[in-house]
Amino acid sequence: MTIRVVLADDHVLMRQGVSQMLNATQDITVVGECDDGVELIAAVLKLSPDVILMDISMPRMSGLVAIDKILSQRSDAKILVLSMHNEVEYIEAMRDAGAKGYILKESSGDSLVDAIKKVAANKTSFPDELTQPASEQCQKHISPLSVLTRREREVFFLVAAGNTSKKIAELLDMSLKTAENHRSNIYKKLNLSSSAELIRMAGKAGLLE
Template sequence: MTINVVIADDHVLMRQGVSQMLNSHEHISVIDECNDGVELIASVLKHSPDVILMDISMPRMSGLVAIDKILAQRAAAKILVLSMHNEVEYVEAMRDAGAKGYILKESSGESLIDAIKKVAAGKICFPDTEEKNNDGQCQKHISPLSVLTRREREVFFLVAAGNTSKKIAELLDMSLKTAENHRSNIYKKLNLSSSAELIRMAGKAGLLE
C-alpha cells in the first residue's frame, strides 16, 4: 500500500530534496509540496494525505497554528513534524498540540522513512524526552507550556514572536477581546506580567524560532 504524503517547508531545496528521496521509495508518494502553513491547510483539505510532513518555522502561519487548524477540520490527520529544533520544549509542544511524531532534519533518510511508516500505521513516533536528574535517574521533562490550552499555546508563540493583540486576533480569526483574554490567562498561568517576560521565558526555554 502506498503512503501518500504532503510536505510543508519554506526551504525549497530542503523540501525538494526530501520529496525526491521519499518518492524514490516504493511505498511512499509525495502528492503535494507546500511553502507555508496556509498552503498546507488548503492542500490537506484537498488531498487528505495519509501523513502530513511539516516544519515548525514557516512564513504566514507557524507550524503550531497550522496543526491546530488542520486538526480542527481533520481530527484524524497524522502529522509528523520535521524540524531543526532539538530542544525538549519544541518536542513536547508539538506532542501537546496533537502531532503524531517529531523527527530532526539531521536524521538519516532511513529514519525519516521509518517515522513516516510508523505514523501512517497509527503509531506515535517521538524522540526520548527524558532527562537525567542529579541522582542519574531518568525523569520526564515537563514543558512550561503543558499548563496552557492548545489555543493559549498558539497565542503564546505569537506573543513570543512580537505580535500585538490586534495582530494575533487577525491571525487566529478571533475578536480583539478574546485575544487579550487568552494573553491575560497565559500571563496568569505562567506567573508573568508582560510580553517582555514571556519572550525571556521563551528564549530561556529554547522556544524562540
C-alpha cells in the same frame, strides 16, 4: 498500499531534497509541496494525504497554529513534524498539539521513512527522551507550557514571535477580546507582566523559533 504525503517547508532546497528522496522510496509518494502554513492547510483539505510532513518554522502561519487548524477540520489527520529544533519543549508542544511524531532534520533518510510509515499506521514516533517515565522527564525538564491549555500555547508562541493581539486574533480566527483574554491568562499563569518578559522566558526555555 502507497503512503501519500503532503510536505511543508519554506526552505526550497530542503523540501526538494526530502521530496526526491521520498518519491524514490517504495510505497511513499509526495502528492503536494507547500511553502507555508496557509498553503499547507489548503493542500491538506484538497488532497487528503495519509501523512502530513511539516516544519515548525514557516512564514504566514507557525506550525503550531497550522496543526490546530488542520485538526479542527480533519481530526484524523496524521501529522509528522520535521524540525531542526531538538529542545524537549518544542517536541512536547507539538505532541500536545496533536502531532503523531517528531523527527529532526539531521536524521537519516531511513529514519524519516520509518517515522512516516509508523505515523501512517496510526502509531507515534517521537525521540527516545519522550518515551521515558514521566517522573524521569520531570526531573530533567520543566516546561513553562505545561500549565497552559492548547489554545493558550498557540497564543504563547504567537506572542513570543512578536505578534500583536490584533494579529493573533486574525491568525487564530478569534475576536480581539478573546485574544487579549488568552494573553492575560497566560501572563497570570506564568507570573509575567509583559510580552517582553514572555519573550525572555521563551528564549531561556529554548522556545523561540
